[in-house]
Amino acid sequence: MSKKKHDDSAQTPPAFAEDVARLPWLGLLLEVYRTTDEGVAQGVREGERKGRTLACARGCAACCRSHTDIPVYPLELAGIAWYVAEQLHGALRETLRLQLAQHRATPSCPFLVDEACAIHPLRPMACRHFNVFDRACAEGEDAFHTRPADVLKPVAFHKDKALAMMLRHHEVPTDAERKARVADGSVHTLAQSLRDLRWESLAQRMAR
Numbered sequence: 001m002s003k004k005k006h007d008d009s010a011q012t013p014p015a016f017a018e019d020v021a022r023l024p025w026l027g028l029l030l031e032v033y034r035t036t037d038e039g040v041a042q043g044v045r046e047g048e049r050k051g052r053t054l055a056c057a058r059g060c061a062a063c064c065r066s067h068t069d070i071p072v073y074p075l076e077l078a079g080i081a082w083y084v085a086e087q088l089h090g091a092l093r094e095t096l097r098l099q100l101a102q103h104r105a106t107p108s109c110p111f112l113v114d115e116a117c118a119i120h121p122l123r124p125m126a127c128r129h130f131n132v133f134d135r136a137c138a139e140g141e142d143a144f145h146t147r148p149a150d151v152l153k154p155v156a157f158h159k160d161k162a163l164a165m166m167l168r169h170h171e172v173p174t175d176a177e178r179k180a181r182v183a184d185g186s187v188h189t190l191a192q193s194l195r196d197l198r199w200e201s202l203a204q205r206m207a208r
């Protein structure tokens with residue numbers, strides 16, 4: 001998804017050290033995203049070794065307008081709420097607040113602001129995974145359907161590891177049980193659709 005970002009931190013994701021000390025769940029979420037990003041980077045390197053070029057770039061955001069089925073998990077929702085309420089400031093915060101308050105009126109992802117992801121450091125796993133090789137998506141195109149061979153396949157090891165790690169937040173007590181819930185797909189029952197959520201309450205929290 002949109003690789004243009006409002007936060008240009010060199011780390012993916014940034015460490016947010018002080019907040020992690022205060023919010024242990026945030027440390028877990030950032031670890032989940034570090035693992036996800038490692039898998040994506042490995043997938044990109046494998047594609048490049050085969051002569052492919054990543055098309056996703058800053059300012060490319062057609063996917064953030066056309067994708068309607070972006071899964072987001074409870075730990076990710078906590079991260080998004082924390083990030084917009086505590087890390088965003090100024091004009092970007094106000095624009096996003098208005099978008100979240102009215103998001104049902106627009107087909108785009110409510111976090112797309114000026115062709116960039118306003119929550120880029122805390123964007124969901126699904127957005128981190130979706131990358132396309134060789135040619136940027138046309139407006140309205142979902143490359144997953146139009147040219148699946150160009151869509152990066154997330155490295156299964158990292159994807160499964162990140163999902164299992166996330167289940168620690170849901171008090172699934174053992175590593176074996178977490179892996180089993182990833183393997184049988186039941187982990188996905190936790191997900192909600194980013195587009196269908198009621199973001200108005202987050203807009204209200206931002207206003208406070």
Ligand code: SF4
Nearest residue numbers: 056060062063136137
């Ligand atoms: S190439 Fe497609 S998937 Fe990649 S950032 Fe652009 S619109 Fe999104």
Ligand code: SF4
Nearest residue numbers: 001064109112117127
């Ligand atoms: S959260 Fe929205 S704006 Fe950000 S990358 Fe995902 S779809 Fe795009």
